[in-house]
Amino acid sequence: WQPLSELIEEASPLLREPLTALAAWSTPILARRAQLAESLVDLTGTWARDNTRNRNVFEALKARGLSDEVASAQALRPYVQQWKRVEDLPAAWHVATSGESATRHLIYAIGDWEESYTGESTLFGHASDDEPATLLRRTTWLPEPHATPSFGLPNDWQAQVRKGLLPDSCVGHSTWTSRTDSSGEAVTRYLHADEMFVRRTLYPRPLTVMARRGEAPIVSVEVFMRVESEDTSLEGSRR
Template identity: 30%
Template sequence: MQLTHFRRTLLTMRLFSSPNNVHPPSQYVLDTDGSKWRLCAGCAVFNSRNELLIGERIGKQGSWQAPQGGVDATVTNGEMETVAQAAARELFEEVGLETGKHVLLETLMTPMKCRYKTEGTKSWLEKAGFAGQELNWIAFRCADSGLETDPNSACNLSGLNGEAAEFSSVKWKSLDWVIENVWEAKRGPYEALRDGCVHINKNWEDRCAQFDLSGKWYRDSTRSEGLKEALMARGISEETAIKHAEEPYVQKWQRLKANGPSEFKVITYDRDTGTIRRELIYPIGKFKEVYEGKSMLFGGSDGGLIERQCFYCAEQDADDKIAHVTMSVTPRGREESRRFVRNGELVLRRSFWHSWRTDKIVSTEVFVKCLE
């Protein structure tokens, strides 16, 4: 719905109590006819496939929606909460996701807002005198591999900051699916979201297609961080870990696709002879890799099978805020290899989770482009 002729004011009312929740004062939009619309922030979190994160509401089986909530009217340091601040807060309270850690804020060209009425629902909104809600969408991009691959494990649905739990489970779904299955009264806001996100989702697809690590890269071992410790955590002796961390390591990356998300062939060279030691293909999506003999990273002595998955994630430290991610399930545990470009150099950040422990081991390697 197009919004015209409104003013924003502070809602001064007592806290509305219900058996299960307390709703604090919210900002609202007041129409010229006196209708009040509660100002709300909607959290549109998108994954690498432009799917939306939605949750199933507790006690309402089959009722799925994105995290959302009112924009607080509380004045802090002389200012009221902004819509973007409210979206970040609601995202944390309802699903435990932190901006800058699990998600990054997307840049919007125009505001995405829509109203929906709550008259006749006998909800607390109607009892509080609201005609409905004005939902203002704030878009986020997934920056966490766990959230991308297993949102139920990555999200905390217990209710944080003293708020009651909102969702029993979460999942990724296309906006078309959400629009077809959301509560009919809320269909309009999700249609507005779909229309408003055309630009940012197309921009994400273009960034995935243009991502390029092509070239030959030489590891600058003097700038590695935590590599020795990460190798030792995989069961490698300290002597061998130090030797591996300091020895030359050269890879060549080649793009394989002209259209769609970039896929690569990766060539690794023998450190002594400079001849090709291994060639791997990194497609987008899930795949299996068979390796022979003993592997420094994966373990085993007679080869084995690795389940892998490649995708793109938002990355705060990258020049263009995007990274190529490879997830691997190995005999030793689960590993994330995150590669991105920073200041013209290739950064490889590995995170390793033991199959028998819960702590995470992180290492960083820096590669400099060298002449072919």
């Protein structure tokens, strides 16, 4: 999740040369893949979570500090998102989320951005009106072997994936989110057989601390299905 340019700045002199060569080789490849993803992967539509297919969601919510009762309720509540492209902002998506007390509107833009919020957040805790919380976000397209290719591929594409040769449309829309407490979460959304899979990877402590302790991140998966939207609140203005 850290750009190679930052790694190069932080690296020892011995590692800077190979990392610089890696960046020179990979940057145009990643840029091309991101550009193709915008045309090959279409997240447009209204998506409703199928709670019967949640994987490890209850456990992941408990790891965020929720009680058994609250975590169970959150894992089973209705959860609907509407995704639309932003016409005047290339490679950006307007995402409206319902299922809580109010519909939440966000713009997911490629690159680094921030979100401020007040009140309760299931994933990131409480923030008061006097001291809004700031989430630091980084969004990009990442290769995703579990995504279904969009079209125009040979019949043996699955064998190619096993060899590590991913089609250009096998990518996930991925966002890293962190707070000042050094905890973080990576969320990847990808299409598989006309469904949207959402994989959340929680890092409850700084990565260096988790690595030193041998701790693994907490991973959960949710499955969303396309539905016809009847909720007019999802059409609200973006923020």
